[in-house]
Amino acid sequence: MDDLARLDLNMLTALRALLEERSVSRAAARLGVGQPAASSALQRLRTHFDDPLLVRSGNTFELSALAASLLGAVEQALATAEEIFLRETRFDPKTSTRTFRIMVADVALVGLGELLIPAMTDAPEVRLDFVALTDAAIRDIEQTLRAVDALVVPRGIIAGFPAMDLWTERWVFMVGERAAVGSRLTKQRLEQMTWITTYHGGTSPVAATFEAWNIRSRIRVTVPSYVVLPMLLASSTEHVAIVQESLARRLEPLGGVRVFPAPPEAADRMVALWWHPTHERDAGHAWLRQRILEVSEDRREGRAGRGRRDPP
Template sequence: MNLLVAFDALLRERNVSRAAEHLGLTQSAMSHALRRLREFYEDPLFVRVGDAMRPTPFAETMAASVLEIMSAVQSNLMIQSNFDPTTSTRVFSLCMTDMGELVFLPRLIEELQKVAPSCRIKTSQLPSENILNSLERGEVDLAIGSHYIQDSSLFQQELFRHSFSTIVSRTFAKDEMDLETFLSMKHISVVLSDKSTRYDQFIDDLGHRREIYLTTPHFITIPMILEKSPRLIATVPTELGKTFERYNAIKIIKPPVPSPELYLRQYWHPRYHHESGNIWLRQLVKSVFDRYMN
């Protein structure tokens, strides 16, 4: 069992020193464990590629079984170690976009301060291809997003749905816009830093041709740009548009094109499915969304 713990740490860290540090072992003890694993399985298991230790094909076939064993052990141990939000000083790590930080994070913090006064939050934005590893390694407790995480191995839960709205400068005279005017204006389009598809790709998928004047990975700068450039418009998730509007930054109008629903979900790794702190956090996030978004 001790060797499987070492194997599990090496799978996640891909580095002997970091795996040893994670388990509270010396580097020589971790190297000894790796040597015993190699002898037992008659396979190198991990080979150095650049600065990382990469699993061999045989080690990759073992990974799922080891994960299942470690998760079972963890869930049984957690029965004796329940998370207590009233006394915990845990730092919860969330992966979300700047839209999530602007719209949802204030409400989550408000609730967290009531029920877990000594806990704290750390947020990050990661390329989608890095999210799985960060969740698996415990660097991120939850990833909250709409459509940028595509991995069948992760657990996920729908939080709520909303559509898109078009936002314009507050100097825009009308409360609605026809399609001809919409297409004649210059558009701001958000592309998350690692994605090739625009957030408002559905407009182009309908066959409408428009001029994309600005492509940006950030939502939060759009109101300031519209204020200075009233001939520009943007189509964004409705909840974000409402947040901008509350600060008198922009005006919301209904887009003159059919808008799909946007599904916002929280994602977590099977390794932490039974971990009591992660369970509590997931339940808190869901209750906050149920209370404020429905």
């Protein structure tokens, strides 16, 4: 602790700017200081770490091996410091200019966004930054939850972090209207068809369906978005997808696809909002969670598109 007290922790911000920009002049502009000050900071950091940090390569700089290993830790340390010292103990949505980052898959974004966006009229300067959900984000969930304010995924995919139930999502099968499946989609026919999916990890609804029906996996196409699945299926006679019923019912009237119920063994999934424990006492974050909870009740009760309910 004595060693830590002797350090100038302001150098963390300079270190992050230098490592991310890989340029003294760009780092200086980002920090709002002159280039000599940024050069001096780089020299102090080089002395402290006994490492060049930025290594010239032609007309540019590259990170040294040590600098590359430091970058993630520096970002995490500053994120934690900002959470501690810049946390809002009071939050007024009427005057706040805060930006909330929410990571969500496209289909869940439609359901959440159509209710949450109209419900923000009393927060005119608050911004919502929706970030696309990726498989990589799920694999490193600790880092993901530090980088965003909230994450929307079904239960059963992650655990060990604070969460709040939003709504239940039912899954259905979708095929092209030219697919020869008759009036019902049997297990035998499913085993003959190939799958288009957005994700086929062990916790996905596709994997759960394979396990429940003991179907041998025949995934041939993986895409980054649920919304594009119907368009791809419309031109196919041999592909099938399992999608959220809410999406299927919206897109089925456009034509080109048919929707079939999933087997009873394919259980409904509870969609939940997840966040990092460091947000627990954040007044602004608590306001966001309450607002999302309110509009999720609207979705569960079938009031999508009607705007925010009057408070009780």
